[in-house]
Amino acid sequence: MPDFKSINQPFSNTINIDGNSYLYFGGTAYLGIPQNQDFINLYIEGIKKFGLNNGTSRTNNIQLGIYDEAEKVAAGRYGAEAALITSSGYLTAQLTLKAISVSGKVIYAPATHPALWLIDQPAHQQAFKDWKKETVSLINAAEEKTWVLVSNSMNNLIPEIYDFDFVKEIRSDKNIILVVDDSHGIGVNNNGMGAIVNLPKQENIENVVVASMAKALGVDAGIVLASSKIIDKLKSTNTFIGASPPSPAALYAFIHAGDIYNKALNKLKNNMAMFEDALNLTWKFEWDFPVYLPGETNFSQRLLQKQILISSFPYPNPTDEILNRIVLSAWHEKEDIEKLIAAINF
Known part of the structure; x- marks a missing residue:
């Protein structure tokens, strides 16, 4: 089993571990800003103006x-x-x-x-x-x-x-x-x-x-x-x-970054619309928020076999059942969503 507790690279739509590439659908970077190059360029510009x-x-x-x-x-x-x-x-x-x-x-x-x-x-x-x-x-x-x-x-x-x-x-x-x-x-x-x-x-x-x-x-x-x-x-x-x-x-x-945030949000909404069109109605989610609950206990393990990582941990207590969640981000591309949909419907 790969060590997912000691990742040594930035989170993004993909994570590479032990030579394998995994699609990542977790975290809270809903607008994908940590990997948004336009935002990074602004940050660097700010460092040059104001220091670290x-x-x-x-x-x-x-x-x-x-x-x-x-x-x-x-x-x-x-x-x-x-x-x-x-x-x-x-x-x-x-x-x-x-x-x-x-x-x-x-x-x-x-x-x-x-x-x-x-x-x-x-x-x-x-x-x-x-x-x-x-x-x-x-x-x-x-x-x-x-x-x-x-x-x-x-x-x-x-x-x-x-x-x-x-x-x-x-x-x-x-x-x-x-x-x-x-x-x-x-x-x-x-x-x-x-x-x-x-x-x-x-x-x-x-x-x-x-x-x-x-x-x-x-x-x-x-x-x-x-x-x-x-x-x-x-x-x-x-x-x-x-x-x-x-x-x-x-x-x-x-x-x-006003325009950057707006563009990222529009991309996130497109990702959500694409994913929600393929969802089973028994899933739990809120319109306009990119988090989805399948309700299936072993769901994360099934997706892991397809090289897909999602949020999966006991909630609300450490002894409770595993809570599985899929989190979409603006850093996901259309192809990422298509692969996720195909894995869910397999």
Whole structure:
């Protein structure tokens, strides 16, 4: 059996191990940015302009202007009033929750990513649809006025995209801060806009989107999309003040990659349409999201015999059954999808 735990090459549509080439349908590089040569060229251009990294705090008296510029571009690109960018999605989630959690009582949705936990959260196996009903009833009957609801925008493993319109059912005299982790949706879902466009717009609801930029967007950084009031609050925290920012070269590439992201997303959509046309209706997937669950336990081994690698591991616990998922990317070519379809239908 080849050693798939010690791969020494970049992930792409193919992986070469022990002289054998495998088609790869896993990971989270939905737009294929790590292997997008136009994006790589922008990154190199950014390195030449700004160097490899910047180890100074964003509050230093001498600053690179690229950070403020990237935040303005991000806010405009994703339809937010303001944005904040840090060096990782985890850091972004932690500084956001630490700052916002003091505003009201915190409630976590099922399967909320551990990056958003302030302390270890108990295992939460409840279905999202049941949780949201209980949450509305709880808040409406409680004396507390301000509540912080924390959730992923989706469960990318199942997959399931969540609808947050239920928050409108909460009494209007309650103040709701809705913190949504959109790490797997930003750049892909809703024509690349992510979850922010579908969050409830109401006077008593403050929407805060946090996300890793390392997945679809291909940048080792984290982002917050929120009101200027929230962003100003986050930028005054000790966590933000004390942390080094991400690579300025990466943000230079992000700023100038609008057309690259759009072209990659269009290619991904074409790959998805081609694959979905051949799918058995018993498979589980969400429209506009490139992850597919066959539900067959030994599915990965059957594909491995055809030189195809997919995501396959126990979920949600190490002792549970194997969860098999096929993940499509913009780095896949038409021929890759055809080979995958032929292997599935064999």
